[in-house]
Amino acid sequence: MSGNSKGAEYWKRNLRLVFICLTIWFICSYLFGIVLVEPLNAIKLGGYKLGFWFAQQGSMYIFVALIFFYASSMNKLDREFDVHED
Amino acid sequence: MDLKTLTFIVVGATFALYIGIAIWSRAKSTGDFYVAGKGVHPVANGMATAADWMSAASFISMAGLIAFLGYGGSVFLMGWTGGYVLLAMLLAPYLRKFGKFTVPEFIGERYYSQGARIVAVICLITASITYVIGQMKGIGVAFSRFMEVDFSTGLFVGMSIVFIYAVLGGMKGITYTQIAQYCVLIFAYTIPAVFISLQLTGNPIPQLGLGSTMADGSGVYLLDKLDMIVTDLGFREYTTASNGNMLNMFLYTLSLMIGTAGLPHVIIRFFTVPKVRDARASAGWALVFIAILYTTAPAVGAMARLNLINTIQIGAVGSPTGNVDEENLPVWMGRWKETGLLDWEDKNGDGRIQFYDEKGLGDKAAAYGWTGNEMTKVDRDIMVLANPEIANLPNWVIALVAAGGIAAALSTAAGLLLAIASAISHDLLKGVFMKDISEKNELMAGRVAMAGAIVVAGYLGLNPPGFAAQVVALAFGLAASSIFPALMMGIFDKRANSSGAVAGMLAGLVSTLLYIFWFKGWFFFPGTAMAANIPENWIMGISPEAFGAVGAMINFIVAYAVSHNTAPPPEHIQHLVEDIRVPRGSGGASAH
Numbered sequence: 001m002s003g004n005s006k007g008a009e010y011w012k013r014n015l016r017l018v019f020i021c022l023t024i025w026f027i028c029s030y031l032f033g034i035v036l037v038e039p040l041n042a043i044k045l046g047g048y049k050l051g052f053w054f055a056q057q058g059s060m061y062i063f064v065a066l067i068f069f070y071a072s073s074m075n076k077l078d079r080e081f082d083v084h085e086d
Numbered sequence: 087m088d089l090k091t092l093t094f095i096v097v098g099a100t101f102a103l104y105i106g107i108a109i110w111s112r113a114k115s116t117g118d119f120y121v122a123g124k125g126v127h128p129v130a131n132g133m134a135t136a137a138d139w140m141s142a143a144s145f146i147s148m149a150g151l152i153a154f155l156g157y158g159g160s161v162f163l164m165g166w167t168g169g170y171v172l173l174a175m176l177l178a179p180y181l182r183k184f185g186k187f188t189v190p191e192f193i194g195e196r197y198y199s200q201g202a203r204i205v206a207v208i209c210l211i212t213a214s215i216t217y218v219i220g221q222m223k224g225i226g227v228a229f230s231r232f233m234e235v236d237f238s239t240g241l242f243v244g245m246s247i248v249f250i251y252a253v254l255g256g257m258k259g260i261t262y263t264q265i266a267q268y269c270v271l272i273f274a275y276t277i278p279a280v281f282i283s284l285q286l287t288g289n290p291i292p293q294l295g296l297g298s299t300m301a302d303g304s305g306v307y308l309l310d311k312l313d314m315i316v317t318d319l320g321f322r323e324y325t326t327a328s329n330g331n332m333l334n335m336f337l338y339t340l341s342l343m344i345g346t347a348g349l350p351h352v353i354i355r356f357f358t359v360p361k362v363r364d365a366r367a368s369a370g371w372a373l374v375f376i377a378i379l380y381t382t383a384p385a386v387g388a389m390a391r392l393n394l395i396n397t398i399q400i401g402a403v404g405s406p407t408g409n410v411d412e413e414n415l416p417v418w419m420g421r422w423k424e425t426g427l428l429d430w431e432d433k434n435g436d437g438r439i440q441f442y443d444e445k446g447l448g449d450k451a452a453a454y455g456w457t458g459n460e461m462t463k464v465d466r467d468i469m470v471l472a473n474p475e476i477a478n479l480p481n482w483v484i485a486l487v488a489a490g491g492i493a494a495a496l497s498t499a500a501g502l503l504l505a506i507a508s509a510i511s512h513d514l515l516k517g518v519f520m521k522d523i524s525e526k527n528e529l530m531a532g533r534v535a536m537a538g539a540i541v542v543a544g545y546l547g548l549n550p551p552g553f554a555a556q557v558v559a560l561a562f563g564l565a566a567s568s569i570f571p572a573l574m575m576g577i578f579d580k581r582a583n584s585s586g587a588v589a590g591m592l593a594g595l596v597s598t599l600l601y602i603f604w605f606k607g608w609f610f611f612p613g614t615a616m617a618a619n620i621p622e623n624w625i626m627g628i629s630p631e632a633f634g635a636v637g638a639m640i641n642f643i644v645a646y647a648v649s650h651n652t653a654p655p656p657e658h659i660q661h662l663v664e665d666i667r668v669p670r671g672s673g674g675a676s677a678h
Contacts, residue, residue, distance in 0.1 A: 007664065007667075007668065010668065011667055014667075018175045018176070021171070021175060022171070022172075022175065025168065025171050029164045029168055029339065030336060030339065030340075033160060033164055033339075034160075034332060034335050034336050034339065035332065035336070037157075038326075041325070041326065045297065046294075046297035046298065046307070047296070047297040047298055047299065047307030047308055047309050047310065048296070048297040048309065049309075049325050049326075052157055052160075052309075052325045052326075053297070055157060055160035055163070055164060056152075056157075056159075056160050056163055056384040057293060057296075057381055057384065059163075059164050059167075059168065060163065060164070060167045060377045060380055060381055061377070061381070063167050063168055063170065063171050063373060063377070064370065064373050064374055064377055066171055067170060067171055067174045067175075067366070067369055067370035067373055068367075068370045070174060070175055070366065071174065071363075071366035071367050071369075071370055074179075074363075074366060075363060075366075078363070078669055078670075083668040083669055083670045084363070084669060084670065085361050085362060085363060085669050085670055
């Protein structure tokens with residue numbers, strides 16, 4: 001793939017997907033777990049304060065889900081652009 | 087059977103298991119020896135990566151730090167898991183497509199420069215040695231406890247075992263051994279957590295137990311109860327106690343995340359999976375297996391803190407019989423006192439022990455007749471190992487935890503020592519300075535490097551610059567500031583050239599090292615710090631452990647500015663970058 005428009009399009013789609021995933025990654029950890037932790041702590045999730053829960057539990061579950069979402073979306077994208085491995 | 091004998095048997099049995107599996111699978115797959123993950127399913131590879139990754143810092147140290155930091159300990163939890171998201175999306179698939187074995191090799195080739203390769207080796211060695219110092223602290227704690235000797239003796243025994251283990255080397259590369267290690271490690275971690283969660287809340291799942299009500303019928307949530315009793319003793323509220331200011335929490339977490347994606351012994355696992363597709367999935371599976379421990383850790387920490395306080399504060403705070411009688415201290419406290427990692431002193435001579443925060447409690451302490459906190463030393467790194475003893479769990483559980491802690495520390499220490507050895511013998515000697523070195527001498531140089539690294543790390547481990555997980559956090563900061571930006575720009579910025587990469591790596595590494603040494607002592611030698619390591623002295627409240635993220639930003643800025651103001655990289659390098667961006671055409675990892 002030598003810099004043709006299809007290659008550029010594949011790369012652009014990949015970057016867009018990475019951007020979406022990393023936005024969620026940022027929101028659930030840095031935003032909910034650190035920056036907004038105090039207001040969120042006013043909400044309770046069972047015995048957990050919500051901000052505390054995001055920092056010590058929730059963000060990790062979301063990280064796992066994000067990687068699998070990215071991996072499966074990329075597998076689809078690879079096929080769509082016919083750059084997948086056999 | 088007494089605890090010591092039982093521990094020796096359990097630790098011995100797990101070692102026999104690892105070696106047995108190594109011999110069994112070695113006979114079957116000599117050819118695949120170096121290519122650890124080849125032909126291995128992503129789930130298995132993920133499990134092996136998790137074993138490789140979780141070290142003494144994760145297993146022995148982290149929950150203990152969380153126990154005392156409370157909410158502030160979240161930086162370790164988010165930091166050491168969130169990095170896998172970066173790894174899966176920004177590095178792993180592309181490095182796999184590139185198809186080389188070591189990080190300096192990638193940097194040397196992508197930046198078409200031996201200079202860049204040498205700088206990468208220096209960065210790698212600096213981060214890895216710091217990492218090993220942290221492991222040595224953990225190993226020393228584990229060995230001193232289960233051999234019932236003082237910390238330094240335990241450390242020396244641990245050092246020799248690490249050396250033998252690392253020289254046997256090849257065992258490391260065998261995925262099935264690591265899968266066994268993972269199983270031992272995760273059982274050892276979760277079984278006591280399940281027991282303790284059941285005892286305290288009646289819920290067997292620690293992740294849910296932490297959010298449940300106490301099993302004593304009071305209907306009070308565990309975390310609320312913990313908040314209450316720690317604040318009664320003058321400590322900061324558990325669920326809101328922050329680790330420095332918000333900026334520090336933010337950068338600390340970021341440092342650990344990008345450090346994860348920049349550490350050579352983690353990245354290397356993704357060089358060797360069969361396909362680019364598998365590199366993405368493997369990162370996901372690795373994180374699944376890591377998250378099992380990491381989501382349990384907060385429960386272990388909070389419950390250990392609760393149990394520890396309840397052991398000492400047996401009645402109402404301030405009442406004459408509210409504290410434990412020095413004559414009736416539990417057996418585990420005596421055992422840990424022998425290691426020198428736990429100590430107490432009856433300062434007010436009332437025959438009882440008080441454990442509280444002097445500053446937080448203020449004048450109230452004097453009213454209670456207390457003349458100072460009497461738990462004079464509680465090393466955070468003992469909490470996980472002592473946890474089953476504090477909760478009165480059966481001896482076999484205590485023995486299992488010791489075996490798990492040792493497995494975690496040894497496997498990671500050995501992996502890092504191999505990375506240091508190969509960086510020196512393969513990347514520096516064979517790659518740059520002595521191209522015609524014989525294979526035998528290359529191996530010998532690697533072993534000498536390994537022995538040297540163990541001695542240095544062991545010596546500094548005697549007076550470590552922090553608790554195990556904090557020292558490891560420093561190593562992540564160094565990796566974050568030096569290696570990650572060079573790798574990422576190598577993939578995402580075609581214009582990044584060799585002068586930019588070298589300048590960036592050096593700027594990131596040097597600025598971070600200076601900041602760390604300034605507060606922790608030059609080359610971590612005790613007593614050589616330029617300023618006290620307290621928040622008042624830190625720039626904008628940024629702790630040395632958190633500075634890696636700032637170093638990484640400096641690295642990015644310098645690398646970008648230099649690259650875009652000097653000649654672009656040659657045509658074939660730009661094609662190379664285009665090529666690694668698409669999965670098709672990835673062969674096996676090519677030989678050196």
